[in-house]
Amino acid sequence: MTDFLLLSFIFLVAGVIAVPIASRLGLGSVLGYLIAGIVISPGLQTLGVDVISIQHFAEFGVVMMLFLVGLELEPKMLWEMRAKLLGLGGLQVAGTMGLVMAIAMALGHPWTVALAIGMVLALSSTAIVLQTLNEKGLMKSDGGNSSFSVLLFQDIAVIPMLAVIPLMVLPDLVEMGHSTDTTSHAVEVTSHDTGHGETHAKEDHGEGHGGDQGDGHGINISVVDALNGWQTALVTLAAIATVILSGSYLTRPVFRFIAVADLRELFVATALLFVIGIALLMTAVGLSPALGTFLAGVVLANSEYRHELESDIDPFRGLLLGLFFMTVGAGIDFDLLLGNLSTVIGLTLGLMLLKGLVLLALAVIFKLRGSDRWLFALGLAQAGEFGFVLLSFTTASNVIPQSIADILLLVVAISMLLTPALFILYERVIVPRYASRQEQEPDEIEEQGNIIIAGHGRFGGIVNRMLRGAGYSTTVLDYSASQLEMLRGFGFKVFYGDATRPDLLHAAGIDKAKLLVVALDNREQIDALVHHVRHHHPDVHIVARAITRQHVYDLYAAGVRDIIRETFDSSVRAGRSALEAMGVHPFEAELMARKFTEDDRHILRELAVLYDPEIPVHLNEPYVEKTKTLAAEREAQIFGKGERFEPVSTTDWRPPTPVDVTTIEEEDAEQKSSV
Amino acid sequence: MANLLVYYVHPGQRFSRVGRAMADVARAVQGITFVDLYAEYPRHDIDVDREQRRLLDHDVILFQFPLYWYSTPSLLKEWQDLVLQNGFAYGKDGDKLTGKTMMLAISTGGSEAAYTPDGYQHHTLRAFLVPLEQTANLCKMHFAPPYALYGALLAEPDHEIADHAKGYGALLNAIRDDRYDFAAAGAQDVVTHDTLAIAEGA
Structure with a gap:
């Protein structure tokens, strides 16, 4: 036990010190490790390792x-x-x-x-x-x-x-x-x-x-020793077939079964089990384990658990x-x-x-x-x-x-x-x-601008359908195995995993991504994901789902500028339908909806700028002040006596007045007399 | 019996006096198709197939709108841009509207005197309508002189507006019943409620 710990300690210390130095000097991690190995070799010799x-x-x-x-x-x-x-x-x-x-x-x-x-x-x-x-x-x-x-x-x-x-x-x-x-x-x-x-x-x-x-x-697990040529060939083919078939058909139910337990380490264990199992099988039939696992990897390249496996094994x-x-x-x-x-x-x-x-x-x-x-x-x-x-x-x-x-x-x-x-x-x-x-003479673009959609529920699903409909390829991450199953049925390309985990995000290609759509249900998860990506990948454009008005302010403070309230647009549309049902002309109702949206977003923007997540809202004086003015204006709007907020702009489509006509006529007469 | 399609195109119906009075009359006429274009497409999302089917189903297409900047309200321009496709309305195989009639019912803010070479508009009303007239020509449609009300802003509800609306009703009924003399009307630049060429009886 102590031997093991000591040995681990030596290797870890050497790696942890040498690799960052090598990386900083631009030598790459491999050289760092190699040098670390050379440095510790006398020590290892002394210990008789x-x-x-x-x-x-x-x-x-x-x-x-x-x-x-x-x-x-x-x-x-x-x-x-x-x-x-x-x-x-x-x-x-x-x-x-x-x-x-x-x-x-x-x-x-x-x-x-x-x-x-x-x-x-x-x-x-x-x-x-x-x-x-x-x-x-x-x-x-x-x-x-x-x-x-x-x-x-x-x-x-x-x-x-x-x-x-x-x-x-x-x-x-x-x-x-x-x-x-x-x-x-x-x-x-x-x-x-x-x-x-x-x-x-x-x-x-x-x-x-x-x-x-x-x-x-020690242990010899070879099963082909005792067999003759064609039997060996047969067993080998059977083993390869096993890898391909289990990769295609077995992994999905197994991972779904594991997902029920909802334990992260179980996924890691399963992924390791998978790789080691294939390696053993390949060894048993005298093939290269590297080749076998490579094959299994190819088979799983289309699987929704691909990114999960990647981040577990990596x-x-x-x-x-x-x-x-x-x-x-x-x-x-x-x-x-x-x-x-x-x-x-x-x-x-x-x-x-x-x-x-x-x-x-x-x-x-x-x-x-x-x-x-x-x-x-x-x-x-x-x-x-x-x-x-x-x-x-x-x-x-x-x-x-x-x-x-x-x-x-x-x-x-x-x-x-x-x-x-x-x-x-x-x-x-x-x-x-x-x-x-x-x-x-530019080379071919290596990969299309990558889009990651975190969360494929009622919100992200729509976004994904629109993007795919427009011909963009998306990478979808979702944490609901049953949801994935259904989506798979519809032919969507989706991956299982918790999008807030940096490693999974990395595996999904956040480094190369142009756009991240944060469509998770949970507010804390949305915030966590947004903060991580804003901090580590500031160049990725974020479209974020906001749960409440307050959430909009939080996201704004986190640096997101493309914030979409999850129910706002549909509520406005419902209001518009209600107006139409009450006999308001559809175009008029449309104008009212637009005006309402514009005013509401105006309020939101005014407050978002003043909001500071570091200061409790009730202590943020400019914010409180602004809230009061805006509240007064809104009240006036609701009771229909406001100056600033009219349900519909009074100037849209308003025809000229007789005074305008006389003015035009007078100007025309003046022009003529001056000629 | 002519199949008559009336497009009412007015974004500011809340402020409209002439347009609304006319629309009320038109809605009451039996046996014609009346379409409030802004009510059907409040978000300018015109259903081209449906509009083209409408055109195929009718013989006379009448657009009722206020003159905005010497042209149609924007939705009607959008309608023209989208519905009058090549291969349908014009160009190769674009013969679907051949022989149909296009007519306008328009109201202007300026007076009749303004729409003269000496008036402040410097041109006649028909001069401003040349784009629409040529649109009809390109679609091999007949372009009938417009039914117009000048000086709509100053028009009195009980007099000019009421007369104009009543005349509008008579016009729509006459077209429907083939009693409107398009040939006779063609001699005029603009028709008004008191110069309608309507045959009695039938």
Whole structure:
């Protein structure tokens, strides 16, 4: 227990101090975490902490991140990406792998070792790249989009790589593995049978694969070991089908069931359960959990619980990824690094140059333009966390000798460490160079001006119908599961959640929103939401629903200028109907209604300006004074003897008088006589 | 029997003496259609389909309104802009109003003397009505001389207004019964209650 607390304390302190500093210096959070990891690594060594096993655990953050990425990606969009995914991703992996292999063979390694090294180094870091792209808001640019395609392909490519590696076993190493325990993860290799090598290896080296599956120590849950090829395929397909079907059909009733309890933490628990469950299922059938949760995310991209899931999972993803980056920093073996400084640095820079050139060539072939081309080439030039996974797997499978693997481990880590620097290079040097050119030739607008409607009851529902009718896309948040169910039935796109929660608001895209319609029923909730958004997102235009006159003043004081009283307009219309029913000419009744509205709003404005939420109303002297004058005027209006307030303006449509006619005639006569 | 459609277009009915007296008479005439345009569309939300159907159903369209700034009240202008669409009233296939008659019943603040080249309005009343006349022409409608009351502001309720309203009733009845001699009326610029070309009997 104390161990756990101490360890948590060290990591948290390091992260909390380093990341804000790094962010302030414009280095991005990833570099902050990496540096934090390096700083605490001596301490961890003293305590004898197994950094690698923490890293495997933290890699579950990558799984969560892919789930979140999936949530952002509707199936249709994924299908539209297929050319990029296979073309860009396939060529990147094949190209880099081939070149690295050729170089390794030229350096005298056997082809099997060279191929394994190629695999290890062809992969990039999903964690760093996606985190940075998201942080910098570049995910939806062409460059970001292409980077994501490549990363997704790599995640898929890891699976066949893991399958092929055991087939390339070096007999010499197997002997060594039997005699001496040289590897840091001390894995016993039991099988030489290449026919079954693949599955055995998985069984034996759960932690090697564990980078993928979170904490894979100890328990083996694989169900496909005992099955032959087509059975495995069948089980795998069944598992994927389970994910898709449960995503489409099971989540909604489950979340509705959870919503009844109305406990926030239950949602978090359910969301975690969902992600972990899929990860386990995927591991059991030998697929990548990252891929499985990504798939589940895509399936849920259309769900009304999407934003709720997003905001529940996101903090865990953030913490785990932070931990992961810190372990990468802490995992750097400085003794080894200093001992082989020139070799490691040379290899790292060479690798990044090579990967960058391959990516650049692909960017040209796939017609990425301007700064996007460089974002793509620089962003993916590092090796990644899957490299760690493959390395521990290859050493355990006796494919790569430990001495080489240790050096490669450093190359992978250093290249990850250098990646934030490349992003900074992109931001400071590349973007400014293209900025002027892009102004002349604007890219496609990334996303339509976003509208968020908080509350989809009698009030927000109307607003939503009008906006959608006019062709605007809206994001609707509502906290009533039954209401949502009904709206879904009518084909509306609505999301479950409490709109006053900043994280949910964030997930719904308040950062990019142009307009927020606050249509909640509850006055306190309206105030809370308005205050939050006015404070943190002052550029978002707010249309707010006011419950009472007093509420109008509160909202005005909070800085809202588009305040709509929820029942005022309908009451005025009812008054107008009453007038018509009493025989008043409809147009006259309309004029009276307009006049009434105008006068009432005039009073409201006069008082709203004087109102001060800091001062109790009865102590606010100008306010009290104004109320008295206005009350006197209103009284006069009600009894029909007022000067200022007439039910209808006495000048509208009033014809000229005979005096006007004589005046005109006299003026005309004068004009004529003067000519 | 001619199908007669009377549009009463007056936003300030509260202040109106002539218009109201005329409207009261018109409402009482059987067998014609009387529409208070400002009562039907107090928020200027004109139902174009319904108005076009009304036009199709009638032979004579009569607009009764006070002259505002040498033109119609704004709602009637809106009505023209929206209802007299191309393809319906004019232009290609715009023959739905062909052969129908447009007539105006207007009251003016100025006297008859004012509406002369020497008067302070400097033009005749018909000169100010040219836009409406040409509207009728473009719609292949006949434009009948307007039934007018000059100097409505100074008109006495018991004399000029009463006579004008009575004449209005007679005019509407005559049009309905095909007793109004549009051809004979065409010779005049403006018709008044004492120059109505109404055939007796029938």
